[in-house]
Amino acid sequence: MGLLDKEFSDNNILITTTENLFNWARLSSLWQVGFGLACCAIEMMATSASHYDFDRFGVIPRPSPRQSDVIIVSGTVTLKMALRVKRLYEQMPDPKYVISMGSCSNCGGPYWEHGYHVLKGVDRVIPVDVYVPGCPPRPEALLEGLLKLQEKIRYESITKKNNEIV
Amino acid sequence: MKSFEEISELLKNNFSDIQFEFHPEAKFEPYILVPANKIDTVCLFLRDNNDLYFDSLINLSAVDDFNGNKIKDPQGNEIMQGGTMSIYYHLESIKFRHKLLVKVIVDRDNPSVNSVTSIWNCANWHEREAFDLFGINFNNHPDLRRILMPYDWEFGHPLKKDYQNPEFYQGMRVPY
Amino acid sequence: MSIKTEEMVLNMGPQHPSTHGVLRLELTLDGEIITKVVPHIGYLHRCFEKHCEVMTYPQVIPYTDRMDYLAAMGNELGYVIGVEKLLGIQVPERVEYIRVIMAELQRIASHLVAIGTYGADIGAFTPFLYCFRDRERILNLFEITCGARLLYNYIWIGGLSHDLHPDFVRLTKEFIREFKPNLKELNNLLTFNKIFIDRTANVGILPLETAINFGITGPMLRASGLKWDLRKDDTYSVYDKFDFEIPVGSGKMGTVGDSWDRYYVRVLEMEESIKIIEQAIAQLPDGDVTSAIPKKIKPPVGHIYSRVENPRGELGYFIVSDGSTSPFRVKVRAPSFVNLQIMDELCRGHLVADVIAILGSVDIVLGEVDR
Numbered sequence: 001m002g003l004l005d006k007e008f009s010d011n012n013i014l015i016t017t018t019e020n021l022f023n024w025a026r027l028s029s030l031w032q033v034g035f036g037l038a039c040c041a042i043e044m045m046a047t048s049a050s051h052y053d054f055d056r057f058g059v060i061p062r063p064s065p066r067q068s069d070v071i072i073v074s075g076t077v078t079l080k081m082a083l084r085v086k087r088l089y090e091q092m093p094d095p096k097y098v099i100s101m102g103s104c105s106n107c108g109g110p111y112w113e114h115g116y117h118v119l120k121g122v123d124r125v126i127p128v129d130v131y132v133p134g135c136p137p138r139p140e141a142l143l144e145g146l147l148k149l150q151e152k153i154r155y156e157s158i159t160k161k162n163n164e165i166v
Numbered sequence: 167m168k169s170f171e172e173i174s175e176l177l178k179n180n181f182s183d184i185q186f187e188f189h190p191e192a193k194f195e196p197y198i199l200v201p202a203n204k205i206d207t208v209c210l211f212l213r214d215n216n217d218l219y220f221d222s223l224i225n226l227s228a229v230d231d232f233n234g235n236k237i238k239d240p241q242g243n244e245i246m247q248g249g250t251m252s253i254y255y256h257l258e259s260i261k262f263r264h265k266l267l268v269k270v271i272v273d274r275d276n277p278s279v280n281s282v283t284s285i286w287n288c289a290n291w292h293e294r295e296a297f298d299l300f301g302i303n304f305n306n307h308p309d310l311r312r313i314l315m316p317y318d319w320e321f322g323h324p325l326k327k328d329y330q331n332p333e334f335y336q337g338m339r340v341p342y
Numbered sequence: 343m344s345i346k347t348e349e350m351v352l353n354m355g356p357q358h359p360s361t362h363g364v365l366r367l368e369l370t371l372d373g374e375i376i377t378k379v380v381p382h383i384g385y386l387h388r389c390f391e392k393h394c395e396v397m398t399y400p401q402v403i404p405y406t407d408r409m410d411y412l413a414a415m416g417n418e419l420g421y422v423i424g425v426e427k428l429l430g431i432q433v434p435e436r437v438e439y440i441r442v443i444m445a446e447l448q449r450i451a452s453h454l455v456a457i458g459t460y461g462a463d464i465g466a467f468t469p470f471l472y473c474f475r476d477r478e479r480i481l482n483l484f485e486i487t488c489g490a491r492l493l494y495n496y497i498w499i500g501g502l503s504h505d506l507h508p509d510f511v512r513l514t515k516e517f518i519r520e521f522k523p524n525l526k527e528l529n530n531l532l533t534f535n536k537i538f539i540d541r542t543a544n545v546g547i548l549p550l551e552t553a554i555n556f557g558i559t560g561p562m563l564r565a566s567g568l569k570w571d572l573r574k575d576d577t578y579s580v581y582d583k584f585d586f587e588i589p590v591g592s593g594k595m596g597t598v599g600d601s602w603d604r605y606y607v608r609v610l611e612m613e614e615s616i617k618i619i620e621q622a623i624a625q626l627p628d629g630d631v632t633s634a635i636p637k638k639i640k641p642p643v644g645h646i647y648s649r650v651e652n653p654r655g656e657l658g659y660f661i662v663s664d665g666s667t668s669p670f671r672v673k674v675r676a677p678s679f680v681n682l683q684i685m686d687e688l689c690r691g692h693l694v695a696d697v698i699a700i701l702g703s704v705d706i707v708l709g710e711v712d713r
């Protein structure tokens with residue numbers, strides 16, 4: 001289907017670069033940590049349900065961070081929860097990616113001005129790759145965020161290092 | 167089903183030594199004002215009396231009345247000294263279908279009142295929340311500690327009107 | 343010879359696939375049997391009550407949506423009823439009927455999520471997909487009315503933000519016609535499934551006296567045998583014009599007040615909601631939905647407590663007004679906050695796997711526990 005379709009009818013040899021092969025393998029099966037915090041988690045669950053299927057992109061929810069590639073931070077991160085988010089991020093093995101879903105985890109959301117217990121954006125504790133705006137974002141918006149992440153992975157280089165955790 | 171006047175009569179007859187204040191003219195909900203150190207005896211009577219039988223506590227809310235003197239503290243921020251805080255108890259009887267509102271007034275600087283957890287178990291977490299967000303001490307509470315804020319939050323009680331936000335908490339910047 | 347044993351403390355942390363959000367349960371175990379459960383909350387405390395003191399009365403409505411995000415219409419309705427009583431305004435009849443239709447559709451959507459995730463926790467994944475398929479149709483109905491799928495800002499003080507779409511009544515009738523056989527299918531799949539009954543019957547039995555003393559309301563109280571529903575016992579809006587039953591737990595598969603009863607009361611409530619929607623659509627009057635919205639909202643000094651029957655229990659708002667354009671204090675009596683205190687009593691003596699079954703039947707939403 002697609003990449004492998006015509007290749008095997010002539011001969012069984014596939015020619016590509018290691019970078020392309022590894023990047024293609026990584027982006028086609030991104031397993032996510034089931035980490036839903038607040039209202040955006042319901043839209044994430046609706047995206048994994050049958051109407052807006054997440055599974056056709058290869059994304060499966062895993063219960064443990066030690067077996068997953070991507071963490072979708074969906075919902076408001078409070079000060080009490082921020083330390084636990086950092087610990088979960090550090091438990092994930094490399095290469096790992098972060099999608100920040102919803103305006104509460106992008107920048108604090110509707111609670112930016114008077115929230116004394118709200119962390120104004122999850123990028124104050126972990127580095128973020130893709131931001132998906134909305135309150136809550138529609139399932140189609142989350143799928144677009146996932147496609148942008150896949151594009152980012154497609155042009156990654158395995159020799160150059162990414163930014164380290166600040 | 168008893169009306170507000172009948173409940174007030176029953177309370178006056180049974181507790182001749184307590185100074186109640188009845189407010190039937192309050193515009194939306196008539197209420198009874200009870201002194202702070204007698205609230206648990208009055209509540210026990212309200213629950214166990216066969217004619218009243220208030221077996222369920224619907225809500226317990228604390229309100230910061232903000233009616234003291236505004237002064238400036240050493241850092242230049244505006245804080246309040248003196249004044250009162252109020253605690254409202256909403257009671258209901260499922261058997262007889264009547265409701266009652268009881269109010270207690272405490273000092274704002276060192277608020278302290280008896281706990282009603284031994285009467286209605288529902289009050290347990292409501293009182294913990296009032297302690298966490300307003301600093302009201304409940305005597306004889308089985309487990310009084312913070313419930314919504316982190317356990318090591320040392321910057322005060324957030325829902326008071328003169329609360330100031332800290333700049334950093336454990337390395338994270340708090341304001342926007 | 344005696345062996346020294348010790349109790350173990352196990353942490354079901356804030357990130358867990360079955361805790362319905364960010365809840366931390368500290369379990370003390372003796373082998374596999376629970377001796378104590380301590381819930382720790384506050385991981386989603388978003389300072390709703392502080393925001394109410396600085397925003398004006400209409401600006402508070404989007405924040406009330408986000409507390410119990412699965413029953414947003416019910417939250418808005420409770421707040422708006424309180425403020426309208428303070429102001430003393432009377433809304434047109436069409437507005438009342440539309441509010442009831444929206445609240446009952448929201449009740450069905452919320453119970454579908456509760457049932458779907460409860461099945462997924464126990465181990466049955468297929469009912470989760472079936473419930474979400476039906477829920478998408480309800481969210482479509484909300485979307486053509488006010489533009490949003492989950493958090494609406496639709497019920498305003500004195501009226502509504504938009505009138506009904508011209509196709510709304512036809513689409514709702516289609517939805518009801520296709521939902522009734524789906525409900526039968528769900529019963530065959532999950533409710534009367536032998537494995538489901540074995541996991542939930544006689545687990546977490548809640549006696550009625552304990553429930554009233556702990557302040558439990560909603561389907562949990564009705565499952566313990568008491569017929570108490572705010573829509574009939576303390577009527578608000580136009581609920582007194584409709585004819586519907588109140589389902590009560592009867593101990594059909596085990597004892598009265600166990601987890602299966604709590605689950606079955608929710609299934610029966612969905613059928614009653616369909617009846618109410620059909621009657622409301624048939625009696626819907628004409629009128630203008632924005633005519634009673636006041637230009638300036640400044641209630642007189644006073645305080646009021648207004649309550650509605652949300653899918654999870656009794657939601658109450660205690661609003662204190664000091665005569666200005668923002669409230670002086672709003673205290674929310676959230677049903678999940680009060681219902682969660684019962685976890686310690688219910689879980690004693692059960693096994694670890696039963697904690698998940700009991701927590702799913704309590705049906706909490708952390709947004710309103712922590713506010």
